[in-house]
Amino acid sequence: MKKRSICYVLILLSVLLTACSAGKKDSGSVRYDYSSTGESTGMSADNGKGSDVGYTNSVDTTAAEEPKNAASGEMDNQSTSNNSDTNRKRIRKIDLSLETLEFDKTQKVITEQIQKSGGYVESSSIYGSKAEDRDSRSAQYVLRIPADQADSFVEIMGNKMNLIHKEESSKDVTLDYIDTESKIKALKVEQERLLVLLEKATKLEDIITLEDRMSTVRYQLEQNASTLRTYDNLVEYATITLNIEEVLRISPPESRSNGDRMKTGFTNSLLNMRDGFVEVVIWFVVNLPYIVFWGIIIGLSVFISIKVYYKKDKKASPIQKVNSISNPKEEEKENK
Structure with a gap:
């Protein structure tokens, strides 16, 4: 133990x-x-x-x-x-309001710059004519300019004319573009499969069904392809709208100081008075035939009415003489 x-x-x-x-x-x-x-x-x-x-x-x-x-x-x-910025799909729109002293030269400059930039005119409209007042003409252009040339084109327009207002907007359609591309790829795959099935089909009902589906797929492919082409055009070309007015003088830039504002306002008032007087003279000269015509008519009518009035007065005067002879007392009173 x-x-x-x-x-x-x-x-x-x-x-x-x-x-x-x-x-x-x-x-x-x-x-x-x-x-x-x-x-x-x-x-x-x-x-x-x-x-x-x-x-x-x-x-x-x-x-x-x-x-x-x-x-x-x-x-x-x-x-x-x-990479993501470069791959973005953006639709760019620019609106410009411009003033010019030389309307005809401005149109030539716009045409030349459109050709140099590789753009084209989507729509245009011109109001007024050269025969009318000098500052009565105006124009509107809707232009399609390549996106990489849009900024330089806008800068040239601002240098050649007086820029009053500028507005710019951009819309991102990248997601819509990618969705449309994916739809096209899926439809192409479906089209290939339908072709394979159509080759193997033996029944008439199956062939008819497959052909109906094939026509639907082809229509959707064309529609989506057209949408992509539209997006490509809108992205590759910026939409620039030009609103141009012909003026007698260029609008001065806005100033913030009170002294400059008073000076500018006083100068504008004098210029407006001068322009108003010139417009009155021009209106008078332009409408002189109407003025002479209506003056003659009014003068003749007044002359005729006065002549008629005096004739009536002469007819009434002998009666008054007879009345005066029949009443000698009244004549004596008038003499007294």
Whole structure:
């Protein structure tokens, strides 16, 4: 019994010793992990140095690689954003209100610039004629100019004429364009499958059904293809609307100071008075035949009415004389 108890004690001691040694190893490993973070310098000579060197090398390499990765990520993002911007489908519209002193020369300039830019006129309308007042003519042009030439065309129009108002809008149709393309691809696949089935079909009913579906698919293909062509035209060519008016003088730019505003207003008032007087003279000269005609008619009518009135007065005067002779008392009274 004593031998067994001694054996048990020895076994327990050995277990405790192994546990203690394991605990020391674990504490050493924990100390190694803790010291590897660089927060403690009290490491063992062998394990500490090796671990410290290996860890710091790994930290340095990752620290050096992170900026590179970040820079490459930014470059990738910029490149993708640039690609996405270039691949966007945008419909651009620009409206310009312009003034000109030389209407005929302006029309020639517009025609020349349209030909140089490679655009075309979608619609145009001109109001007034050269025989009328100088500032009565106006025109409206709806132009289709290539998108890459639109800005230069607008700049030239602003330099050749006086720009009063500019309005610009843009519509993004990228999603609609992609949806239409995907529909076309799906319809083409369906068309190919229908052709295969039509070759294999033997029953008349199946052939009729397949041909009906084929006609529907072809119609949808043509419709979607037409939509894509319309989008391409609207995206490749900007729509520029020009509203041009012929004026006697160019409108001055707006000023914010009160002195400039008073000066401009006073000058405009004088010019308006001058223009009004000129317009009155022009109106008088233009309508002079009507004035002479109606003046003659009115003068004759007045002359005739006066003449008729005097004739009536002369006819009435003898009766008054007879009455005066028949009443001598009244005549004496008149003499007195």
